[in-house]
Amino acid sequence: MSGPENSGVLAELMAQAAREGADLATMRAVAEEAGELSATRALTRLGLADEDARADLAELRELLGAWRDAKRSVWKAAAGWVVRLAGALLLTGLAVKLGFGAWLK
Structure with missing residues (x-):
């Protein structure tokens, strides 16, 4: 309570x-x-x-901050790859639709 x-x-x-x-x-x-x-x-x-507690807590906070930064970076990288993949698929679809596939033959 x-x-x-x-x-x-x-x-x-x-x-x-x-x-x-x-x-x-x-x-x-x-x-x-x-x-x-x-x-x-x-x-x-x-x-x-104990006397080391302040340093331990500071280190844990720093570690937690690094973990959060890493998670944020992973999500940004994953989103970037999804956007690139979508763009590549869109360009491939446009190329096929406009007949650029015949140039490859």
């Missing part, structure tokens, strides 16, 4: 704690520490908590 629902629940819990006498600054600090701890745990579980 994430997004606006969580922030609403957190705000409600902090308001309740304030009504019951808890210091709002303390509650904010607790919420911030809990968020920091949760983020650290999540990164650790993903294997991204």
